[in-house]
Amino acid sequence: MKEENSITGTISFIETPSDIAQLMVDLVSLNFKKKKDAVILDSGCGKGIFLKELQKKNFTKVEGIELNQALYKICKGEFPNLKIYNNNYLTWDTKKRYDIIIGNPPYAHYNALPSEVKEQVFEIVKNKESDIYYAFMLKSIDLLREGGELIYIVPYSFFYNTFAKTVREKIISNGYLDLVIDLDEIRLFKGENPETIILKFVKKKPKEEEKTAILRIKNKNVSTEIILRDAIESINKEESNDTFQYHKKAVFSSSDEIWTTYPLIEIPSYNYLKDLAWIGVGLVTGYEKGFILAEKEIRKLNVNEKKAVIKLIKATHCKGFWIEGETSYFLIEDKFQDEEEIKKLFPNLYEKILPYKQEMIERYLPNNKKWFHWQALRNIKKHTNYSSSPKIYVPNLDRSKVNRFSLSEESIFPSGDVLTIVPQKADPYFLLGYLNSNFFREYYLSAGARRGHRITFTQRILANIKIPRFEKEVVQKIASITKKIFLEKQKDQLSKIDEVIQQAFQNGNFE
Numbered sequence: 001m002k003e004e005n006s007i008t009g010t011i012s013f014i015e016t017p018s019d020i021a022q023l024m025v026d027l028v029s030l031n032f033k034k035k036k037d038a039v040i041l042d043s044g045c046g047k048g049i050f051l052k053e054l055q056k057k058n059f060t061k062v063e064g065i066e067l068n069q070a071l072y073k074i075c076k077g078e079f080p081n082l083k084i085y086n087n088n089y090l091t092w093d094t095k096k097r098y099d100i101i102i103g104n105p106p107y108a109h110y111n112a113l114p115s116e117v118k119e120q121v122f123e124i125v126k127n128k129e130s131d132i133y134y135a136f137m138l139k140s141i142d143l144l145r146e147g148g149e150l151i152y153i154v155p156y157s158f159f160y161n162t163f164a165k166t167v168r169e170k171i172i173s174n175g176y177l178d179l180v181i182d183l184d185e186i187r188l189f190k191g192e193n194p195e196t197i198i199l200k201f202v203k204k205k206p207k208e209e210e211k212t213a214i215l216r217i218k219n220k221n222v223s224t225e226i227i228l229r230d231a232i233e234s235i236n237k238e239e240s241n242d243t244f245q246y247h248k249k250a251v252f253s254s255s256d257e258i259w260t261t262y263p264l265i266e267i268p269s270y271n272y273l274k275d276l277a278w279i280g281v282g283l284v285t286g287y288e289k290g291f292i293l294a295e296k297e298i299r300k301l302n303v304n305e306k307k308a309v310i311k312l313i314k315a316t317h318c319k320g321f322w323i324e325g326e327t328s329y330f331l332i333e334d335k336f337q338d339e340e341e342i343k344k345l346f347p348n349l350y351e352k353i354l355p356y357k358q359e360m361i362e363r364y365l366p367n368n369k370k371w372f373h374w375q376a377l378r379n380i381k382k383h384t385n386y387s388s389s390p391k392i393y394v395p396n397l398d399r400s401k402v403n404r405f406s407l408s409e410e411s412i413f414p415s416g417d418v419l420t421i422v423p424q425k426a427d428p429y430f431l432l433g434y435l436n437s438n439f440f441r442e443y444y445l446s447a448g449a450r451r452g453h454r455i456t457f458t459q460r461i462l463a464n465i466k467i468p469r470f471e472k473e474v475v476q477k478i479a480s481i482t483k484k485i486f487l488e489k490q491k492d493q494l495s496k497i498d499e500v501i502q503q504a505f506q507n508g509n510f511e
């Protein structure tokens with residue numbers, strides 16, 4: 001979140017709603033709840049919403065630290081009995097250790113931070129792709145006593161971001177997440193609304209059978225009052241309700257993996273997709289306007305130029321099961337390096353791109369490329385070799401409610417916004433149907449693919465997904481339903497694919 005208030009010099013003062021602060025104070029575990037003299041710190045206490053809730057619950061040893069002087073003064077005035085420090089948490093040198101650290105730390109990407117704060121964050125996180133909240137988490141874990149608890153509301157991104165590995169590592173090497181409340185992109189704060197979670201970390205080696213309780217918000221149109229009520233009910237009863245889906249999963253134990261709040265789906269017998277199919281990213285122009293051709297432009301081209309026209313599948317053409325439409329581009333291969341030659345061989349195309357020359361020069365281009373080239377012809381040889389094979393395309397980032405894996409056997413190329421899957425050791429129709437099933441969607445989300453309201457299909461995640469090794473009969477059934485959907489362009493049979501999958505799981509129809 002960016003600076004967005006009149007109190008200058010403050011990084012991210014954004015007030016937490018009081019119901020959320022109350023919920024977080026309610027998460028203080030029983031052993032500390034009974035000890036009203038537990039030593040508690042609010043890191044970045046702002047105007048003191050957490051301090052207020054902690055006082056209401058009669059905790060006596062509550063402290064706060066706040067960098068911004070105006071906010072510090074507000075807290076000092078409002079809570080004269082509490083110890084409030086006007087200090088920088090990131091550089092704060094203290095011997096003190098805490099039973100509980102609670103709060104809503106600032107969120108801001110490294111690049112958006114003032115330079116001295118960048119240095120302070122780098123000192124702690126050791127990486128320039130981080131966020132200030134990573135530094136707050138790492139520092140807090142250090143300042144906890146053994147057995148102490150960190151109760152924070154933070155973005156969900158450290159669950160999956162490659163550069164948050166340090167944070168995941170710190171968590172698993174010092175303790176475990178006892179509870180995660182996944183609030184998704186619910187609007188809690190003024191301004192930007194990242195996907196947020198409330199977490200409770202316990203600084204203690206987890207028992208072997210230790211589990212993390214997970215609450216995932218189902219109904220996003222609820223008030224903070226309902227969130228408070230239903231989260232507490234769900235935690236106490238250990239069950240789902242109208243607002244939250246509740247489950248427990250084994251504590252996260254690897255910092256290399258993407259963490260997710262989805263239940264783990266076990267597949268008893270499987271192949272990795274990368275062993276059944278080739279998966280590759282598509283071609284990137286780096287400047288779409290310069291290379292896309294309209295029908296009437298194509299008609300005017302000479303024979304040579306017509307050979308340079310290629311058809312691309314873009315995300316918008318992926319309708320789920322089938323493809324609709326295509327976009328024509330021209331491609332001047334990298335072997336042509338001389339602008340004069342281009343002018344001669346491709347006069348109409350040259351005339352088309354010339355007005356954009358400056359913009360095309362300014363886009364990022366690898367060293368061996370000229371301004372009239374595409375930015376990255378990723379996997380072009382493979383795509384050419386597979387041009388007459390059945391190929392399944394999927395948008396890299398998708399907002400739709402159902403998956404849009406789409407099959408084509410035409411000689412087309414993938415654009416940079418889709419991923420191509422070329423089935424090699426699997427029936428293309430089976431794969432297409434399975435990948436479009438709701439079962440697979442849930443499974444794929446459980447592999448860490450959620451990005452806000454969207455779902456990301458990356459080469460890395462897809463390569464390592466497990467495709468069930470169903471018995472032949474199951475594979476054939478799914479393939480034949482899928483073929484019908486594909487040919488008739490009618491998706492009302494999609495639920496049948498899910499029925500077949502569910503039955504196969506129930507009856508254990510695996511090879």
Ligand SMILES: C[S@@+](CC[C@H](N)C(=O)[O-])C[C@H]1O[C@@H](n2cnc3c(N)ncnc32)[C@H](O)[C@@H]1O
Nearest residue numbers: 013014015016044045046066067088089104106
């Ligand atoms: C998201 S606000 C939360 C404020 C308050 N805890 C609440 O929930 O309403 C983050 C707070 O951290 C403070 N802050 C930012 N950087 C800080 C730092 N390095 N040390 C201490 N406080 C900091 C900001 O001034 C702001 O008040």
